Amino acid sequence: xxxxxxxxxxxxxxxxxxxxxxxxxxxxxxxxxxxxxxxxxxxxxxxxxxxxxxxxxxxxxxxxxxxxxxxxxxxxxxxxxxxxxxxxxxxxxxxxxxxxxxxxxxxxxxxxxxxxxxxxxxxxxxxxxxxxxxxxxxxxxxxxxxxxxxxxxxxxxxxxxxxxxxxxxxxxxxxxxxxxxxxxxxxxxxxxxxxxxxxxxxxxxxxxxxxxxxxxxxxxxxxxxxxxxxxxxxxxxxxxxxxxxxxxxxxxxxxxxxxxxxxxxxxxxxxxxxxxxxxxxxxxxxxxxxxxxxxxxxxxxxxxxxxxxxxxxxxxxxxxxxxxxxxxxxxxxxxxxxxxxxxxxxxxxxxxxxxxxxxxxxxxxxxxxxxxxxx
Amino acid sequence: xxxxxxxxxxxxxxxxxxxxxxxxxxxxxxxxxxxxxxxxxxxxxxxxxxxxxxxxxxxxxxxxxxxxxxxxxxxxxxxxxxxxxxxxxxxxxxxxxxxxxxxxxxxxxxxxxxxxxxxxxxxxxxxxxxxxxxxxxxxxxxxxxxxxxxxxxxxxxxxxxxxxxxxxxxxxxxxxxxxxxxxxxxxxxxxxxxxxxxxxxxxxxxxxxxxxxxxxxxxxxxxxxxxxxxxxxxxxxxxxxxxxxxxxxxxxxxxxxxxxxxxxxxxxxxxxxxxxxxxxxxxxxxxxxxxxxxxx
Ligand SMILES: Nc1ncnc2c1ncn2[C@@H]1O[C@H](COP(=O)(O)OP(=O)(O)OP(=O)(O)O)[C@@H](O)[C@H]1O
Ligand SMILES: [Mg+2]
Numbered sequence: 001x002x003x004x005x006x007x008x009x010x011x012x013x014x015x016x017x018x019x020x021x022x023x024x025x026x027x028x029x030x031x032x033x034x035x036x037x038x039x040x041x042x043x044x045x046x047x048x049x050x051x052x053x054x055x056x057x058x059x060x061x062x063x064x065x066x067x068x069x070x071x072x073x074x075x076x077x078x079x080x081x082x083x084x085x086x087x088x089x090x091x092x093x094x095x096x097x098x099x100x101x102x103x104x105x106x107x108x109x110x111x112x113x114x115x116x117x118x119x120x121x122x123x124x125x126x127x128x129x130x131x132x133x134x135x136x137x138x139x140x141x142x143x144x145x146x147x148x149x150x151x152x153x154x155x156x157x158x159x160x161x162x163x164x165x166x167x168x169x170x171x172x173x174x175x176x177x178x179x180x181x182x183x184x185x186x187x188x189x190x191x192x193x194x195x196x197x198x199x200x201x202x203x204x205x206x207x208x209x210x211x212x213x214x215x216x217x218x219x220x221x222x223x224x225x226x227x228x229x230x231x232x233x234x235x236x237x238x239x240x241x242x243x244x245x246x247x248x249x250x251x252x253x254x255x256x257x258x259x260x261x262x263x264x265x266x267x268x269x270x271x272x273x274x275x276x277x278x279x280x281x282x283x284x285x286x287x288x289x290x291x292x293x294x295x296x297x298x299x300x301x302x303x304x305x306x307x308x309x310x311x312x313x314x315x316x317x318x319x320x321x322x323x324x325x326x327x328x329x330x331x332x333x334x335x336x337x338x339x340x341x342x343x344x345x346x347x348x349x350x351x352x353x354x355x356x357x358x359x360x361x362x363x364x365x366x367x368x369x370x371x372x373x374x375x
Numbered sequence: 376x377x378x379x380x381x382x383x384x385x386x387x388x389x390x391x392x393x394x395x396x397x398x399x400x401x402x403x404x405x406x407x408x409x410x411x412x413x414x415x416x417x418x419x420x421x422x423x424x425x426x427x428x429x430x431x432x433x434x435x436x437x438x439x440x441x442x443x444x445x446x447x448x449x450x451x452x453x454x455x456x457x458x459x460x461x462x463x464x465x466x467x468x469x470x471x472x473x474x475x476x477x478x479x480x481x482x483x484x485x486x487x488x489x490x491x492x493x494x495x496x497x498x499x500x501x502x503x504x505x506x507x508x509x510x511x512x513x514x515x516x517x518x519x520x521x522x523x524x525x526x527x528x529x530x531x532x533x534x535x536x537x538x539x540x541x542x543x544x545x546x547x548x549x550x551x552x553x554x555x556x557x558x559x560x561x562x563x564x565x566x567x568x569x570x571x572x573x574x575x576x577x578x579x580x581x582x583x584x585x586x587x588x589x590x591x592x593x594x595x596x597x598x599x600x601x602x603x604x605x606x607x608x609x610x611x612x613x614x615x616x617x618x619x620x621x622x623x624x625x626x627x628x629x630x631x632x633x634x635x636x637x638x639x640x641x642x643x644x645x646x647x648x649x650x651x652x653x654x655x656x657x658x659x660x661x662x663x664x665x666x667x668x669x670x671x
Contacts, residue, residue, distance in 0.1 A: 052568050073574045085569040089587045098583070150573065312635035 002030045002063045002076075002153035002186055004049060009058035011044055011210075018044050020210040021058070025169060026188065032179050033197045034190045035233065036207035038062070042190045045247070046156050049188060052077045062154065063364045075154075078147035082159040086131040086146070092118075093127040096145045107343075117145045121175075137168045148179075157189040161196065169193070176200065194236045198222075206230050229349035231275050239275040240317040246264055262355035269347040278320040280342035283307060283328055289335025295328050306315065309334060394571075407649070414642035424429050433643035437631075439623070443644065445619060446627040451542055451609075452536065453623065454604035454655075457543045462597055464544065466550025470581075473559045483556075488617065490549035498613040501542045505529055532620045539621050540610050541606070551596050560583070560591025594663035600661055624648045 007054050011019035018041045025301075026032050034042040047053040049060060051072035052269040059068050062234075067075055086095050097114040106132040120139050121141040131139055140160060147155060161169045174194055180187055191197055195203050200220045206213040206221065206229070214226040214234075225231035231239050243256050255271055286292050293309040297318065307319040317336065319326075340357035347353055409648050418426035437443050472483055487495065500595065505528040513525035513586050528538050570580045608625035615621050617630055628648055632641025 050572055052572065072571045073576070075572075076574075079569060079572040081569060083563065083565050085563065085565040087566060087570075087584060089584075096571075099575060102574065102576060102579060146573070229469060291604070315601075320624045 002189070004046075004051070004154065004186065005059075005061040005064070007059045009043070009048060009060065010056045011048060011053065012056045013263050019055075020212075022212055022329070024205065024212065024215065026186060029184045029186055031187045031189065031200055031202045032186065033201035033204050035194075035197045035204060036206055036213075037233070038192075041210040042207055043158050043311050044190060046079075046158055046190050048205070049154075050077050050079050050156050076152055077154040078150055078152035080140075080143050080155070080157045080160045081146050084131070084143040085164075086139060086142060087150050088131055089132070090125065092123060092129050092131070095142055097151050099146065099150050113149055114145075117149045120148070121145045131329055136164055137172065140164065140172060140307070141280045143178075144179075153186065155185055155187040157187065157191075159190055160193060160333055162192060169196075169365070171272040173199065174363060194234070198234075202354070204234070206233055208233075217321045219275055220366070223317070225344070225351055225352060228275065228346045231344055231346075231352065235277055237318045237320065239277050241273055241275045241313070242315065242317075243273050243313075244271050244311065244345075255343075255345070256312065256357075257342065258357060259340065259355045262345075262357075266353050269351070271345045271353055272348045273346045275346065275352075276317075276342055278306070278318040279322075279338050280338050281317070281319040282338070283309075283319055283321065283326050284335040284337045286333040286335050290338045291317075292333055293336070295326075295330055295332055295334045295342050297330070298326060300325055309336065310321070382423045383403075410642045410645050410649075412642075413638050414646045416639045416642075419634040420425055420632065420638045420641075420642070429639065433640045434647070436640055437644045437647055442619070443624075443627055443647075444623070446622045446624045449536070450605055450607070450623045450625075450651075453540060453543070453607065453621070454601055455546075457540045458597060458600045460540070460544050461548050461551045462593065464548050464591070465555050465596070468548070468552045468642040469559055470585075472556055486552055487549050489546050490553075494546065494609045495544050495613050497611050498542060498581035501538075501545070502529055502614060510635070529614055535615055535618060535620050538605060539614060542614070543607070543610055546610075547600060547603075548641050551600065554596035554599075555589065555592055561592075562588050569607070581603055590663070594659075598656065598663065602652055602656055605645060605655055624651060 004024075005026045006022050007020045008245075009019055017255075023044060034045060036132070044053060048055045051060075051067070053071060059066055061067065062075060090098065093111075093114055097110045100110045100113060112201060114127070115283060118127060121144060123138060123141050123145060126134060126138060126142075127346060132141065134142065140163075144160070160176075161172050176189075178201055188202065189196075189200060191200075201218055203215055204218055204221050205215050207230055214221060214233055216224075216228045218234075221230055221234045225234060226240070232241070255274065259271070283289075283295070291311060294309040296305060296310050297308040299306040299308075303322070305321040305325045307321060307328075309317050309319060311317060319336065340355075343355075343357070345353040345355055363369065378400050413423070413426075415428055415430060417429045417433075418428040468486065471481060472486070476482075492500075498616040504510050506529035507513060507530070510528075511529070512524065516522045517525065524532070528534050544613070567580065567584065570584055574584075606625055606628065607623050611618075611621040611623055612626055612629075617626060617634075622630075624644070624650060628641055629643035631637050635641075
């Protein structure tokens with residue numbers, strides 16, 4: 001069991017700053033997921049925690065102990081790579097047990113540990129095979145087994161499931177969640193997959209260009225994003241954004257008076273843009289909605305449908321329609337309706353402005369904060 | 376794969392191989408065949424058209440000649456020691472160059488210089504540097520106080536084999552470095568990182584991961600070098616002509632063929648050289664399992 005603390009960690013390659021001062025505390029037994037656009041520094045940050053990449057500045061603490069200068073081999077963490085990184089010339093059994101060979105615990109002890117782990121991950125029938133004789137999913141199980149067998153205090157995963165197909169990904173996701181429940185080990189997990197992030201995480205860390213945008217439970221990030229970046233990044237399809245016309249009445253959407261008043265009350269911050277999630281929108285008759293546009297395209301996924309609507313300012317908003325497909329015809333004007341509570345308001349810097357109409361503040365308790373989406 | 380498809384692939388493969396087979400027939404099989412043929416005759420080089428068949432007499436003459444066996448001993452000693460040193464040195468340098476050290480690109484280019492110099496030129500350069508009166512080598516040793524008068528490195532019968540091995544190591548270690556470096560670069564970095572995170576000590580990472588994965592690359596390099604070393608002619612010949620202490624089997628064959636004009640015996644000696652090379656190749660390929668590692 002171990003906690004992790006990062007304090008003003010930076011990393012630069014030459015003059016290229018990759019991590020720009022990250023402060024983060026990860027509690028003992030917590031499952032933390034790093035998300036962010038490609039190239040934002042997720043892998044780099046994870047490697048800094050593992051000791052595979054030296055930080056340029058700041059400190060890494062494990063269990064309160066400064067390990068910034070401790071080599072990777074002495075940090076007692078386990079790392080699972082996207083590429084699996086199995087030893088191609090060793091059998092599955094030796095791959096899993098290899099790290100134990102240096103512990104001088106005897107062949108029998110190694111074998112029994114390997115057996116236990118292999119059975120747990122359902123690869124016990126593959127022990128004699130070489131990695132190249134395994135499927136992708138089996139390889140990833142072996143890679144996880146190799147990490148598991150050492151009984152590390154901390155697990156680090158760098159996109160472990162991205163090479164798998166979606167069915168297998170879901171299966172492995174559930175297995176990793178189960179693993180965390182049984183082991184209660186601290187886990188840090190990097191992913192591109194929203195569903196993985198939302199379902200696995202106690203807390204999600206949203207990174208952007210080497211800095212943390214927000215840290216919070218999945219529900220917090222979804223319901224109360226700190227800024228426009230997080231609002232746009234969490235949720236799929238992404239949030240629709242629109243600009244707020246200043247003071248005038250144009251054909252575009254005008255912020256309700258109550259929301260303007262709230263914005264004014266929050267200091268001298270002017271509302272500059274708004275956002276509404278696709279699932280909060282509904283399609284109505286052209287003159288009945290709060291906004292109107294042309295229905296350009298409908299994507300049918302069977303259980304849900306995405307309608308693309310071109311507004312008067314040429315921007316396209318997505319509406320998620322659950323159940324039956326929308327009956328409106330293509331290239332016809334339609335209206336959009338939504339509740340005040342579903343409007344996110346942002347100021348000029350992209351920070352979100354709280355308003356009274358917004359829904360109840362989400363539960364912040366990590367244990368209850370998990371969000372199960374019906375997507 | 377269906378049988379028909381397999382047959383078609385076979386045909387295509389032969390089609391692609393045909394030009395190579397033709398060239399091989401012209402440049403290898405034909406001269407080899409001629410040599411093989413002449414080794415059963417008593418022909419002389421001044422007029423190869425006049426000859427009589429003598430059976431295995433030439434082969435027997437060669438293996439009854441103590442000079443031949445001396446040459447075999449020299450050749451094997453030279454090949455074994457030089458290839459062993461080159462492999463160890465090449466592995467060490469390749470491991471160093473594979474690390475992210477500053478100036479690595481320049482070092483990689485610089486290390487190739489000895490390999491790029493023609494053997495004869497390099498040998499002459501070393502002969503001069505090792506000269507007992509004018510050589511820079513003796514000069515350095517004297518000024519360091521290691522010796523008090525110049526040593527005739529290339530003239531001393533006890534030192535000359537050492538010199539030949541030394542110059543060969545100097546010239547061909549780059550080749551080893553290059554092949555092993557290429558092998559090292561095929562080892563995925565993340566795999567080594569995984570081993571590092573797993574707390575595997577550096578020596579075990581080298582012994583249990585790097586070395587086994589490098590085995591095919593080292594095997595090919597050793598095979599190339601060993602066959603080259605057994606055929607070695609130019610280096611010893613330029614440095615010491617027909618000096619008994621470094622006479623290789625190739626020099627022996629050359630002496631019989633060119634110096635003594637004995638086309639028959641020389642051809643028989645050449646055939647023995649060929650058989651020696653073939654034997655070593657078979658042993659090495661078997662021992663290193665090169666045929667298998669290529670397939671997987
Ligand atoms: N060895 C390196 N030398 C120079 N720049 C690097 C190096 N490694 C990473 N970078 C840069 O650091 C930035 C962050 O890389 P990193 O791999 O952490 O991104 P990431 O968030 O994991 O992206 P992805 O989601 O695509 O995996 C990128 O801009 C990348 O180009
Ligand atoms: Mg990455």
